[in-house]
Amino acid sequence: MTALKAHEVERFLKRPDLEAGIILIYGPDTGLVRESAQRLVRYYAGGDSDGMGLVTLDGGDLDKDPGQLLVEARTSSLFGEKRVVRVRGAGKAITTVLSQLGDDPSGAIVILEAGNLVPKDALRALAEASRNARALPCYADSDETILRLINESFAKAGVRAEPEVAQTLKDLLGNDREVTRRELEKLTLYAQESGILVREDVITLCADNAMLVLDEVADAIGTGHAERLDAALGRALSAAVNPQQLLSSVMLHFTQLRRWRSVVDSGVSARDVLEGARPKPHFSRKSALEQQLRLWSDPALAIATERLHQAVAESRKNYGRAETLTRRVFLALTQMVAHH
DSSP states (O other): OOBOOGGGHHHHHHSOOOSSEEEEEESSOHHHHHHHHHHHHHHHHGGGTTSTTEEEEEHHHHHHOTHHHHHHHTSOOTTOOOOEEEEETOOGGGHHHHHHHHHOOTTOEEEEEOOOOOTTOHHHHHHHHOTTEEEEEOOOOOHHHHHHHHHHHHHHTTOEEOHHHHHHHHHHHTTOHHHHHHHHHHHHHHTTTTOEEOHHHHHHHHHHHHHHHHHHHHHHHHTTOHHHHHHHHHHHHHTTOOHHHHHHHHHHHHHHHHHHHHHHHTTOOHHHHHHTOSSOOOGGGHHHHHHHHHHOOHHHHHHHHHHHHHHHHHHHHOGGGHHHHHHHHHHHHHHHHHTO
């Protein structure tokens, strides 16, 4: 068997144990799949990553002409470099061709990028069964791995980050590696002269990308605006905010609403509750939050938080359906306001 466990992938990426053959990189974290493929291209193609030794193909094109993969893999490079073939969006149409390459790689490395494949998927089954192939699963980063990525990136760039910087960045961006990498580049560039990063820098430079759109989603649900929710969700997903992050953010929002609601129920006005909140909500949200504290009773908030807890648990078990589950529970909560 040549199927790697998720925790073994990083070790393989640093020192691949395959001279020639097939490397299938698959999983629900498309950013991590792409990044892993790029690392392997750099390893195998070296300084020739823009030269004749590397060929990049599209899985959609190969669905129509699978034989093209075999031709490219077995075409000798003009200058004797290792032949590296990268396939983006690989599908099962190339399975027959891959079985031939698995038997005889002809010195080439074929790097396949694919989505979340079930164990019985033809591509995954082939890569796991072949001696000349490796299957690398790419699942969403844990809090620990994303924090390590952040701290290692700052250390490598020679940036001294205050202790709370990494956690703040993770809280803002969630566990999406591609988005985190993009923001890390921005922050290291910003800190080039001073060599120091503080929490306020992170909030100033990165909050717009994640926190503001997450607040839009939460406030659209809390005030019962389905159309506004649809628009905010669209913005969030197009900005690479993942469903897990959306669910966690909205769950925190409703948990906080319930805390504030208990203070309101004790006789304090909604305005005073928000004025005394720490950290204080952004002034632009003040009226929306006051409205939500009027619209939601404690029993209704209890039901909402329980529904969100269930959705988080269900989405973790069914990652491929996370977006559908997220949309469904958000719309249900929006409708609770309408019927409240």
